[in-house]
Amino acid sequence: MSITAAQVKQLRDLTGAGMMDCKAALAETNGDMDAAVDWLRAKGIAKADKKAGRTAAEGLIGVASEATKAVVVEVNSETDFVARAENFQQIVRNVATVALTVGGATEAVADAKYPGSQETVVQAIKDAVGTIGENMAFRRSAALSVSSGAVATYVHNAVADNLGKLGVLVAIETAGNAETARTFARQVAMHVAATNPLALTAEEVDPAAVAREKAIFAEQARESGKPENIIEKMVEGRMRKFYEEVVLLKQAFVLNPDITVEAALKEAEKEIGAPAKITGFVRFALGEGIEKEETDFAAEVAAAAKK
Missing domain, CATH: 3.30.479.20 (Elongation factor Ts, dimerisation domain)
Known part of the structure; x- marks a missing residue:
């Protein structure tokens, strides 16, 4: 399928990855935006989380x-x-x-x-x-x-x-x-x-999110050419780190990061x-999960002036 410039821009805004990397990711995933984000993460090109600031409500x-x-x-x-x-x-x-x-x-x-x-x-x-x-x-x-x-x-x-x-x-x-x-x-x-x-606890993390992280970590480990038994241990270690980052009780306390x-x-x-x-x-x-259509303010002013 043909990948549009708008899709490339959207993926670049979401991940901070380069234009050619975004184009390749979309081509590999048939234009599926979420899958393209995961593809970039597995290649070590994108960050774990989509960039904040996309919501504007x-x-x-x-x-x-x-x-x-x-x-x-x-x-x-x-x-x-x-x-x-x-x-x-x-x-x-x-x-x-x-x-x-x-x-x-x-x-x-x-x-x-x-x-x-x-x-x-x-x-x-x-x-x-x-x-x-x-x-x-x-x-x-x-x-x-x-x-x-x-x-x-x-x-x-x-x-x-x-x-x-x-x-x-x-x-x-x-x-x-x-x-x-x-x-x-x-x-x-x-x-x-x-x-x-x-x-709150590791048991309460969405199973779909856990499966997704495991798949990404496994793909990253395979990219390094490690054997499957080593990959399994690497994934276990990465998942422990993942839980420390996303589970409230396991996170380092902001007021005292030593505990x-x-x-x-x-x-x-x-x-x-x-x-x-x-x-x-x-x-x-405020506004999380709501995307507000981006507008060109200069174009809006120009259009208003013509009325």
């Missing part, structure tokens, strides 16, 4: 919490200008309050009554579009709770209290001092914001006064 992440539960929500707008307006920020606060009341599931929040209105959250936001002047939408929400202990929240790049571009929840189950547990959970939430782990998050939790138990367990985390980054 605006809006805000909001969090809300009570003693043993917390929620995080995302409401999108077209521009950052609107996201910084008080009326939009109040909408996000209200949606977070609703989420805390109804349990945090996205569909439940969408269908719940908006504060001070008989309309649902989704309809109330649609109604606000006419007032604010641009399209807005409630995208998603999530919640964490514990029977005893604490759920901490953290907002990065905050534009107002509990509102920003990235929000994290971390839950710690413990019969010890809840406020001490919350303080440590907030430190872990800051760690999660910085490292973006895939899962893992798991070891830091053990240390924190001394102050908490009882055994403690991290039972879950949620990380919402």
Whole structure:
């Protein structure tokens, strides 16, 4: 099949690889973008992760919490200008309050009554579009709770209290001092914001992601000409390293890189006064997974001038 310049550019933007390498990767994989990324990685040409910065949806992440539960929500707008307006920020606060009341599931929040209105959250936001002047939408929400202990929240790049571009929840189950547990959970939430782990434990990593990494590591090892029995040991070693990079409990703790998050939790138990367990985390980054069409600003201005 014929490979277009647009496909080559997209793969180059995703991986940072050279133009000819991208063209070869697409040719080898019949234009399959994800397979081409893996092909480049196996050849040692591309980085493990696609480049960040491809998403451009605006809006805000909001969090809300009570003693043993917390929620995080995302409401999108077209521009950052609107996201910084008080009326939009109040909408996000209200949606977070609703989420805390109804349990945090996205569909439940969408269908719940908006504060001070008989309309649902989704309809109330649609109604606000006419007032604010641009399209807005409630995208998603999530919640964490514990029977005893604490759920901490953290907002990065905050534009107002509990509102920003990235929000994290971390839950710690413990019969010890809840406020001490919350303080440590907030430190872990800051760690999660910085490292973006895939899962809490190795067992919870998506099996498809594990299989994909194993296949890439095996192909890289074969490129070196090693025999299969050596390749197997090399893959095992690489997978251990992979888990250390993507599993929260196995990651080096950002606040003290000499120990893992798991070891830091053990240390924190001394102050908490009882055994403690991290039972879950949620990380919402604004606009992740949404790609906004790139436009040529100069061309837009020129086109507008001709009208």
